[in-house]
Structure formats: structure tokens, C-alpha cells
Amino acid sequence: MAINRRDNDLQRVFTRRALLLGTAQLGMFGALVGRLYYLQVMESDKYTLLAEENRINMRLLPPRRGRVLDRFGVELASNRRNYRVMIVAEQTRNVDATLEALSKLIQVDDTQRARVKREIERRRKFVPVVVAENLSWDDFAKVNLHSPDLPGVQLDVGETRDYPYVQTFSHVVGYVGAVAENELGDDPLLELPGFRIGKSGVEKVYDEQLRGRAGHSQIEVNAYGRAIRELERHNGQQGDDVVLTIDADLQRFTQERFGEDSGAAVVIDIHTGEILSLVSNPGYDPNWFNVGITGPQWRQLNNDKYKPLLNKAIQGQYPPGSTFKMLVGIAALESGNMTPDTRVFCPGHMDFGNNTFHCWKKGGHGTMNYVSALEESCDVYFYEAARRTGVDKIAEVAKKLGLGDFTGIDLTGERRGIIPTRAWKQGALGQPWHPGENLVIGIGQGYVTTTPLQLAVMAARLANGGYAVPPRIVRKDDAFGPATDLRPASRRWPSLNFKREQIDLALEGMTRVTTPPRGTAQRARITQAEYAMAGKTGTSQVRRISKAEREAKVKVKPQDKPWEERDHALFVAFAPVSAPRYACAVIVEHGMSGSATAAPIARDILLECQKLDPSRKPRTAPGPTTASGQAPTRNGG
Amino acid sequence: MAYWSNRNDMSLGRKLRDINWGLVLLITVIASLGFTALYSAAGGDIDPWADRQMARFVIGIVIMVVIAVTDIRVWMRLSYVVYALGVILLIAVELVGRVGMGAQRWLDLGVLHIQPSEIMKIALVLTLARYFHGLSYEDIGRIRWLVIPLAVVVVPVGLVIKQPDLGTAMLLLASSGAVFFFTGVRAWKFLLVIAGGGGALPIAWNFLHDYQKRRVFTFMNPEEDPLGSGYHILQSKIALGSGGFSGKGFMQGTQSHLSFLPEKQTDFIFTMFAEEHGLIGALVLIALYILLIAYGYAIALRSRSQYGRLLAGGLTTMLFLYVFINIAMVSGLVPVVGVPLPLFSYGGTAMMTLLVGIGLLVNVYVHRDVEIPRHMSGL
Structure with a gap:
């Protein structure tokens, strides 16, 4: 029995300790249950969210980019498969x-x-x-x-941007390119690999309108990122089309008319401000930027002396030369220092202080008034007009006509040019104004620089009788074809408060410019009376002719100068003379002669413009057929 | 007295009838839930896991029954032999073992891959039970009687640590400790050992492999490095948490089915089960395990021999440790140590070890009234 007793001790101890350990283990299970309760009930929301984030991958569906169309609906930028x-x-x-x-x-x-x-x-x-x-x-x-x-x-x-006209619209439409680091914003689309945004031109200015809104699709993925199935899909909203005021046919004509020449031309409706053509030649192929420009292409564009990437129509700043003379005259008339009948004798030069200022015509023009001085582009008359008027008054008129400041055109990179004043010179150069400088301003040289667009606006504001028409390149009326709003400028835009007679004198002068026998651009006139053009030539010096050169009497022929030193050729014009509708500014860089180089181009452009005149001849859109119209259907392979 | 004598040699039919069929039913229920989980883990297919697991379970049940009806004294006699074999295999694995998952655990015998540490889990309990069966209550109080069993524990634990397999070593240590505790070793001695072990921890830390240290670090802060080593714990917690109270539904667990959850058919199967069946499912499963462990204790308490009591108690504690460590691990309470969920996780070796262990448990039940003389413990 002793053995049994001792055995009972062992059993008693075992029982006690087994119950103890069993209870402890039950307690530990309790801890597990507590833990699970914490994870599965208290923290469940947090972990449910994390599980969904694990599982669901949001994919953005890029919207189809809106097209850029010309005023008749011709696709200038579209999407190609x-x-x-x-x-x-x-x-x-x-x-x-x-x-x-x-x-x-x-x-x-x-x-x-x-x-x-x-x-x-x-x-x-x-x-x-x-x-x-x-x-x-x-x-x-x-x-x-x-x-x-x-x-x-x-x-x-997939889809990619396509510019069917290649270089013709490069400076208007611009191009799209990959999103740069500093362009990332709130729109998650921008982070999509391969997404393109507007980088210049209309593509950039109207990027948000063209871009549309992203759709998204929720995709269930596994831990390795493989898509298992689509859970949900919201299609985005495709971008809106942007309709330009440009006439694609005229634009193409203008571009081709420049040929090899470097230059720019702007055609503007003097009543509406709609730009029908805005060309900077040479252009470049915007498709290069879309697919990603290569090193050699980039170098080629940058090293080209004709600067194809520069939009010369709004970024090129040139001395306006004689195209400035209309407004110098108006300033003189407004100042009261000259009247329409004030006569100035031109002996071929004018002495002022210690300097002699030369007229372009060596023998002189004889006696000139405002209109004849415009007709023959007499420099001496405008030296005198500027001398009497002073730079500040000239600047006032110039600014009213749209020079020396942004025109507000909806394109990228516009420059403002310079219309000097006394205060401007003091501020910019820290020097007082010399009276002799007035004379140089009088013929649009010196500090004065303008862009071709500004000159076109100036011509438009003169031709419409002095109303502040602003230029624009995107149609606001949501229509195709001819303008729907046919009100004249006088009923659309604020008056610039010129005297009608003074404007009329300027216009008369411009009309005589293209009229034989003495008009400087008579050879570039339009012979059909209903299309007749009025204008003003300008030949602006790139480099000041030094006294030494002039005195050396070695007359270097313009053709013998290096290209970079030749004069710029300018022409501003409007047509038709009988009922002005279009204004035009043309510059041919280093084209040497406004009358010989720029005027014929302006003539051809304005003639073509009037023949194509949308208000007289509504057309159906010809344009290139686009890939999307006839492309084969999608094939998954 | 006569009744007990009868128990000393029962007929086979009597033994079969005496098998605790309730316990067999319980483990079948648990294993069957495991089959459904494996079916789900395979994306709704019994191949490749559920079918094999079922086959193993059926074979395992047969082995379990054979073990259960074999006379308990046979197992007692074999205890030291199995232990010796286990130690020899552990040494062999040290010398020629196969490296898997950065540790040397497997012994390739051509047809059979043996994991000696698995054998040792059973063998250690068998050996300690037999040894302590020979001690009187007074003997237990004397330290000199504790030297041999301590050595019996330290040798295999040391070998397993060297593999290195920290999880199994802890399991061996903890289940041995439980057997010591059941025999009546004084509580202050345990406290002494625990205190000593705690003091040695910083030293032991230096002997840990980098991957083991990393596991401890990631356990402490899994969110720190969610795609690196903390990934397993974090994804497991996300799966559990997103399962919520009632679960995502059978075969609907996104974390497991989309492969965010690692090892979903083995160590992390509880997570998958709880993701699909929620807290309710997890509680049911835990309740079943608690029932199983309670059964184990009941068997231990009913045994009239010290050997049976210690064997049943030790095996039950082992079972508890498996379940606890696994669930604690997947829910982020303890570091990831690679302990499967008994009867549930996919894996042949673990299934066999468990069914052998449960077979011995049932054996103790069948032979609960068999008298075993103390001298049988000796060699």
C-alpha cells in the first residue's frame, strides 16, 4: 500500500499541475482570441482598405485629345492610329x-x-x-x-498625335510632347507614361480644353501585378476640338509663297481680328516632338541660321522701317505741329546738329506733303515730322495702334517689341533722349522694333478706321466657315479716337504706294480693281551705316553683303481698297527691299485671300484625308 | 482489483472498442476543415494539396489505430530505442543532411525523406515519461535524479539548434519542460532555469543566424519594410483584418487567392481560413483545438500509470504549443518561426508526427487502467 500511497502523491501533483497548465493554456488561447478580435473586428476597416489597395489597381484611361481644326473644319492636328x-x-x-x-x-x-x-x-x-x-x-x-x-x-x-500638314502649321498649332517634371500638376493623367501635353502654340494654350478628362478602370491584380479581371470601368471624356480662325488653304499658300526665304506673314480680318494666316518660314515638323526628337534632329533645328523653331510672326522683333511712317505722320498731325498741307523740301538729306540724315533717294524728292511722302516713302519729310512731334507723341500713337506691347494673341512666346519714349530710354539705358534720335524714330529705325503680328494689327486698325481690333486665332463662335458675326469693326471695338480725316490721309497715302507712276510698290500692285491692295513698303537696316562707310563712297551692292547684314524687307497692306477687309504684314528677313521682295509676297497672299474669301465663297473642307477616316479596324492579333 | 487485472491484457476487439472514437471524430472534423481550406487554396481544386493531404490522413489514421491498440508497455520498452535512434539521425543529418530553406533538416534515404527533429518531438516525450515513471515523489525532489533527464533534453535540443531550427528547439524545450512540471519538480527550480535562461539571452543572441535575427526585428516592426522581410506578417495581418467578423466567403479570400499571402497552404493556412470565414470561423477552429487539448488532459488525468499520464500530458502540451505558436505567429504576436497548424497545414511529415502522437494519446486512453510496475522504467 506504500507504493500506492506514493503513487497517489504523484497523481495528485500531476492532477494539480495539469489543471494549472491547462488553465494557463486556456488563458493563452484567450489571448489569441483577443488578438483576433482586435485584428478582425476593431482594426477590420483599416485592413479591409489595405487589402483593397493590394488588390485593386486603378488604371487611367487616357482621353482622346481634341482635334485642332481650321475655320472650315480641316484637321490640322488629329489623332492617328x-x-x-x-x-x-x-x-x-x-x-x-x-x-x-x-x-x-x-x-x-x-x-x-x-x-x-x-x-x-x-x-x-x-x-x-x-x-x-x-x-x-x-x-x-x-x-x-x-x-x-x-x-x-x-x-x-494605340493613338498618337498627328500633324498632317507637317510644317505649315508648326508655329500656330504647335506640338505635344512628353510631360516634363515641372509640368506635373493635379491631373493624374500627367503621370501616365507616354502621355503627351501641349508644349507650344495652340496645343499649349488650349491644352486643358484639348486634353479632356481621364477615365479609369479598376483592375484586380494579384501580388505579382498580373491583371486578373476588370472590376469597373468609367470612360473618360474626350477633349474638345479647337477651331482656329486660320484658313488652311491660305496658310498653305502663304507658306509655299515664301519658298526658301526666311520670314513671316500675318493676314488678319480688320473687322473681326480673326487671323486667317500666320506663317513663320521655315517651319519644322511637329511630329518630331511628338514621337520624341532625336539628337541630330534637334541639332539640325537649332543650328539652322533661318531659326525654324522661332515663331517670327510673334517672336521676331524687327525695326519696322518705313512701315512706321503712317503713324509718325498721324502723330505729327495730331500734335498740331504739321497739317496735311505742310510742305517739306527734300534735297536728299537733312542736317541736324552735327549730323547729316540721308534720304533713301540720293537726289531728293523735292517738295513733299504727308500723302506724297508716304507714296514715295520720303525719309526727309518724316525726319522733319518726327523732329517737330517728338518721340513721346509718336509712341502714344504707336501704342494705340498695337505696337510695343503684347497683342494678347493666344499663342505662346509672344514678344512685345520696343516703342521707345524718353522715360523708356532713361529707364532702360540710363541716358537722356537726344533730339537727333527723334529723326531716326521717324523712319522706324533706331530703338523701334515690332513683330510682324503687331504690324498686321497696326494695318488693320488703320484700315478699319481706327478701332482697337485685337488679333485672335481661335474662333469663339463655335461655327465653321464664314464668320457668323458680320458687324464692322466700328460696332465691335472701342474707337482709338483718331480723327477720321487723318486716318483717311494715311490710307490714301498707302493707296498711292501701289499706284503708278510714283508709288514705291506700284510694280507689286493688284491689277484687278475689285481686289486692289494698298500698302506701305519698309526696308529696315539691320546695321547702322557708319559715316566712314558713307564717306568712302564705296557703295557695296546689297547682294554682295553677307546674308546676315542685308536689310530686312517689309510690307504692310490691306485690301480691297474699295471696302477694306483684310490686313497683311510680311517680312522677309534680309530680303533687302520691301518693294521688290516683301510687297510681291503680300500682293499674292492678299489676292489669294480675297479669292478664297470665306464671306463670298463658302467652301466644303478639302484638306488631307486623315488616317482615322479609312483606317482598318482594330485587330487584337 | 480483478477488473484492473483484466485490463492488463485485453483482446484486440476490446481495445478497438475502447478506442476513444469521439477523439477520432474530432480530429477528422479538424482535418476535414483543413481539406476544404486546401481545396480553396488551390483555387477550387482538390489537386494538388487536398487530395494528397486526404490520402496522408487516411494512412495516418490507420497508423494511429495500430499505435493505439499496441500494448502501452511495448511503447514504453521502445521509448529509449526511439530516442537513441532520433539522436543518431540528428547527428547523421548534421553530417550528411540536405539543406532546405537555409537549414539542414532533411535526411534523404532514397525512398524516404526523414526529418529527424520530427521523430525527436515524440521520442523526447516518450523517453522522459519512461524515465520519470521510475521515480518516486521523493526522488523528484532531489537534484541528482534530474541530471539525466536534463541531459536527455539538452542533447537533441542542442543538435536541433545547430541545424538551425529554432522553432523546433523551442517546441522540444517547452514540451520537455511541461513533462518536468507535471512530475512535480519544484516551482522554484523552474524559476531558476527561466531566470538563468533570461540572463543568457544576450549571449545566445550572438549565436543566432542573421536570418533569425532579422525575423525578430521584422516581428517587432513589420510595417518598417513591407516589401522585404516584414511582408509575410503584414500581409497576414491584412488578410486577417480584412476578413472581418464574418469573412469574405469560401474561396473568396482576395489576399490568399491573389498570392499576397505567402505559404497559404502551409504555415499561413489559418490566415486564409480566417480571411474567408472571419472571426467566427477562427473561433470555431480554435474551439475545436481547445476541445482536442481538453480531451488530451482528460486522458492524462484518467490514466492510472505515471507513464501514461506524463506521455499524454507531454503530447497534449506539444499539441497546444503547435496550435498556439502557429496562430500567434500568423496574427503577429510572435516572430515567424515556421510551425504548422496541426492537422490543418499541408505537409506529410507534420501530419504523420501528429497522428503518431495522437495515436499514443489514444493508446494511453485505451490502456488507462493498465498497471505498469515502476521497475519497468529501468533498462
Whole structure:
């Protein structure tokens, strides 16, 4: 029994301790339950959110970018189907073999191959890698046909921006490009790889309107990022089209008329301010920027002495030369220091202080008044007018006509030019105004610089009788074809408070410019009376002719000077004379002679413009046929 | 007295009838829930996990029954042999073992992959039970009788740590400690050992492998490095938390089905189950385990032999440790140590070990009234 007793001790201890440990274990289970309650009930919301974030991948669906259309609906910037060939590494046993087979159908060079293989290694095996894009439909169809023999090859149709007219609209429409770091904003679209935003021109100014709103699709993904299924989809809103005031046919004509010359031209409706053509020649191919400009292309554009990237119509600042004379005369008349009948004798030069100021005509013009001085572009008359009027009064008139400040055109990079005043010179150069400088201003030289657009606006404001028409390039009336609002400038825009007679004198002078026998641009006149043009030539010096050069009497012929030193050729004009409608400014850089180089271009442009006149001849849009109209349907491959 | 004598040699039929079929039903229920979880983990397919697990379970049940009806004295006699074999295999694995997951755990015998540490889990309890069976209540109070069992524990634990498999070592240490505790070793001695162990911790820290240290670090702050080593714990917590009170529904667990949850069919299967069935499902499963452990204690308490009591108590504690460590690990209470959920996690070796262990538990129940003389403990 002793053994049993001792055994009972052991059993008693065991029972006690087993119950103790069992209770402790129950307590530990209690802790587990508490933990689970904490995670699954108290913190459940937080973890549910985290699980959803894990699982759901939001994909942005980029909206279709709005088109840029001319005033008749011709597509100037549109969206083209981008045929792409991609490869999915996990769907082929041998990437090299597939690429090799592909290279027999389309061009796949070694650098492309290296890039593809690099990307395949970097990414997960189910992520498609682009092998080639912007394929022609023929190539695309060829690959599609052979796709059974091309394991892992996936065909895809995306969208890319297209500028069918290439360089004709490069400075108006601008271009799109990849989003830069400092352009990232609130719109999540901007972070989408491959997304393009407007970088210049209308594409930039109206970017938000063109861009549209992103859609999104919720995709369930697994831990490796593979899409399992689409849960939800909201299609975005495609961008709005932007309709320009530009007439594509006139624009094309203008661009072609410049030929090899470097220069700019602006045609503006003097009543509405609508710009019908705005050309800076040479242009560039905006498509280069869309697909990503290459080093050599960039260098080519930058090293070109004709500066194709510069929008000379609004960024080029040139001395207006004699095109400035109308307003100098008006300033003189307004100041009361001259009357329309005030006569000035031109002996071919004018002495002022210690300097002699020369007229372009060596022998002189004889006796001149305001109108005849415009007709023959007599420099001495305007030296005298400026001398009597003073720079500040001239600047006042110039500014009213739209010079020396931004015109407010809805394009990027506009420059304001310079209309000097006494205060301006003191502020900018810290020097007082010399009376002799008035004379130089009188013929649009010296400190004065203007842009071609400003000159066109000036011509428009003169031609419409002195109303403050502002230029614009985007139609506001949501219509195609001729302007819907036919009110004249006088009923649209505030008056600039010129005296009608003074404006009329300026216009008469301009009319005589294109009239034989003495008009400086008579040879560039439009002979059909109903289209007749009035204008003013300008030949502005790039470089001051030094006294030494003049005295050396070695007259270097303009053609023998280096291109960069030749004079700029300018012409401002309006037409038709009988009932002015269009104003035009043309500059040919280093074109040497306003009458010989710029005036004929302006004549042809204005003639074409009137023949195309949308108010008389509504047209249907011809334009290039765009890819989207006839493109084959999407094929998943 | 006569009744007990009868128990010393029962017929096979009697033994089969005496098997605790309620317990068998309980483990079948738990394992079956496990099959559904594996079916879900495979995306609604019994292949590749559920089918194999079921086959193993059926084989395991047969083995369990065989073990249960074999005379308890046979197992007692074999206890030291199994222990010796276990130690030899542990040494062998040290010499020629296969490295997997950065640790040397497997012994490749051609047809059979053996994980000696698994054998040792059972063998250690068997050995300690047999040893202590031979001690009287007074003997237990004397330190000299504790030297041998301590050595019996330290040798395999040391070998397992060297593999290195910290999780199993802790499991061995804790279940051995429980057996010591059940025998009546004075409480102050435990406190002494715990205090000593605590003091040695900083030294032991230096012997830890980098991956083990990292696990401890990530356990402390899993959010710090969500895509690195903290990923497992964080994703497991997200899965549990997002399951909420009632779960996402069978086969609807996004965390597990979209592969955010690692090891969803093995160590993290509880997480998947709780993600799909919510807190309710988790509580049901925990209740089943508590029932299983209660069964174990009941068997231990009913055994008339010290050997049976200690064996049942030790095995039950082992079972508890498995369940507790696994659930505590997946819910972020303890570091990730790689302990499967008994009868639930996919894995052949663990299933066999568990069913052998439960077989011994049932064996104790069947032989609850068998008298085992104290001298049988000796060699």
C-alpha cells in the first residue's frame, strides 16, 4: 500500500499541475482570441482598405485629345492610329527566335533588339514590351497575317498625335510632347507614361480644353501585378476640338509663297481680328516632338541660321522701317505741329546738329506733303515730322495702334517689341533722349522694333478706321466657315479716337504706294480693281551705316553683303481698297527691299485671300484625308 | 482489483472498442476543415494539396489505430530505442543532411525523406515519461535524479539548434519542460532555469543566424519594410483584418487567392481560413483545438500509470504549443518561426508526427487502467 500511497502523491501533483497548465493554456488561447478580435473586428476597416489597395489597381484611361481644326473644319492636328508590335516574354519559349522571325517581316535593327531584351529583363514576364511602333498599315497587316508563327507577339492599336500638314502649321498649332517634371500638376493623367501635353502654340494654350478628362478602370491584380479581371470601368471624356480662325488653304499658300526665304506673314480680318494666316518660314515638323526628337534632329533645328523653331510672326522683333511712317505722320498731325498741307523740301538729306540724315533717294524728292511722302516713302519729310512731334507723341500713337506691347494673341512666346519714349530710354539705358534720335524714330529705325503680328494689327486698325481690333486665332463662335458675326469693326471695338480725316490721309497715302507712276510698290500692285491692295513698303537696316562707310563712297551692292547684314524687307497692306477687309504684314528677313521682295509676297497672299474669301465663297473642307477616316479596324492579333 | 487485472491484457476487439472514437471524430472534423481550406487554396481544386493531404490522413489514421491498440508497455520498452535512434539521425543529418530553406533538416534515404527533429518531438516525450515513471515523489525532489533527464533534453535540443531550427528547439524545450512540471519538480527550480535562461539571452543572441535575427526585428516592426522581410506578417495581418467578423466567403479570400499571402497552404493556412470565414470561423477552429487539448488532459488525468499520464500530458502540451505558436505567429504576436497548424497545414511529415502522437494519446486512453510496475522504467 506504500507504493500506492506514493503513487497517489504523484497523481495528485500531476492532477494539480495539469489543471494549472491547462488553465494557463486556456488563458493563452484567450489571448489569441483577443488578438483576433482586435485584428478582425476593431482594426477590420483599416485592413479591409489595405487589402483593397493590394488588390485593386486603378488604371487611367487616357482621353482622346481634341482635334485642332481650321475655320472650315480641316484637321490640322488629329489623332492617328499608332500600330504597335509588342512582345510578351512568357508567351514565347525563345525571345530571340521570335524577334528574328519578326525582323523578316518588319525592320527590327540591333539597337531595337537590345532595347527590347533589356526591357524584358527588367520587367515581369507577362508585361508586353514594345518592339516597334508607328508601323504602316501594310507592315502591321503583314505581322498580323503571320502571327500564328510568331509566338509571344502581340499587336496593339494605340493613338498618337498627328500633324498632317507637317510644317505649315508648326508655329500656330504647335506640338505635344512628353510631360516634363515641372509640368506635373493635379491631373493624374500627367503621370501616365507616354502621355503627351501641349508644349507650344495652340496645343499649349488650349491644352486643358484639348486634353479632356481621364477615365479609369479598376483592375484586380494579384501580388505579382498580373491583371486578373476588370472590376469597373468609367470612360473618360474626350477633349474638345479647337477651331482656329486660320484658313488652311491660305496658310498653305502663304507658306509655299515664301519658298526658301526666311520670314513671316500675318493676314488678319480688320473687322473681326480673326487671323486667317500666320506663317513663320521655315517651319519644322511637329511630329518630331511628338514621337520624341532625336539628337541630330534637334541639332539640325537649332543650328539652322533661318531659326525654324522661332515663331517670327510673334517672336521676331524687327525695326519696322518705313512701315512706321503712317503713324509718325498721324502723330505729327495730331500734335498740331504739321497739317496735311505742310510742305517739306527734300534735297536728299537733312542736317541736324552735327549730323547729316540721308534720304533713301540720293537726289531728293523735292517738295513733299504727308500723302506724297508716304507714296514715295520720303525719309526727309518724316525726319522733319518726327523732329517737330517728338518721340513721346509718336509712341502714344504707336501704342494705340498695337505696337510695343503684347497683342494678347493666344499663342505662346509672344514678344512685345520696343516703342521707345524718353522715360523708356532713361529707364532702360540710363541716358537722356537726344533730339537727333527723334529723326531716326521717324523712319522706324533706331530703338523701334515690332513683330510682324503687331504690324498686321497696326494695318488693320488703320484700315478699319481706327478701332482697337485685337488679333485672335481661335474662333469663339463655335461655327465653321464664314464668320457668323458680320458687324464692322466700328460696332465691335472701342474707337482709338483718331480723327477720321487723318486716318483717311494715311490710307490714301498707302493707296498711292501701289499706284503708278510714283508709288514705291506700284510694280507689286493688284491689277484687278475689285481686289486692289494698298500698302506701305519698309526696308529696315539691320546695321547702322557708319559715316566712314558713307564717306568712302564705296557703295557695296546689297547682294554682295553677307546674308546676315542685308536689310530686312517689309510690307504692310490691306485690301480691297474699295471696302477694306483684310490686313497683311510680311517680312522677309534680309530680303533687302520691301518693294521688290516683301510687297510681291503680300500682293499674292492678299489676292489669294480675297479669292478664297470665306464671306463670298463658302467652301466644303478639302484638306488631307486623315488616317482615322479609312483606317482598318482594330485587330487584337 | 480483478477488473484492473483484466485490463492488463485485453483482446484486440476490446481495445478497438475502447478506442476513444469521439477523439477520432474530432480530429477528422479538424482535418476535414483543413481539406476544404486546401481545396480553396488551390483555387477550387482538390489537386494538388487536398487530395494528397486526404490520402496522408487516411494512412495516418490507420497508423494511429495500430499505435493505439499496441500494448502501452511495448511503447514504453521502445521509448529509449526511439530516442537513441532520433539522436543518431540528428547527428547523421548534421553530417550528411540536405539543406532546405537555409537549414539542414532533411535526411534523404532514397525512398524516404526523414526529418529527424520530427521523430525527436515524440521520442523526447516518450523517453522522459519512461524515465520519470521510475521515480518516486521523493526522488523528484532531489537534484541528482534530474541530471539525466536534463541531459536527455539538452542533447537533441542542442543538435536541433545547430541545424538551425529554432522553432523546433523551442517546441522540444517547452514540451520537455511541461513533462518536468507535471512530475512535480519544484516551482522554484523552474524559476531558476527561466531566470538563468533570461540572463543568457544576450549571449545566445550572438549565436543566432542573421536570418533569425532579422525575423525578430521584422516581428517587432513589420510595417518598417513591407516589401522585404516584414511582408509575410503584414500581409497576414491584412488578410486577417480584412476578413472581418464574418469573412469574405469560401474561396473568396482576395489576399490568399491573389498570392499576397505567402505559404497559404502551409504555415499561413489559418490566415486564409480566417480571411474567408472571419472571426467566427477562427473561433470555431480554435474551439475545436481547445476541445482536442481538453480531451488530451482528460486522458492524462484518467490514466492510472505515471507513464501514461506524463506521455499524454507531454503530447497534449506539444499539441497546444503547435496550435498556439502557429496562430500567434500568423496574427503577429510572435516572430515567424515556421510551425504548422496541426492537422490543418499541408505537409506529410507534420501530419504523420501528429497522428503518431495522437495515436499514443489514444493508446494511453485505451490502456488507462493498465498497471505498469515502476521497475519497468529501468533498462
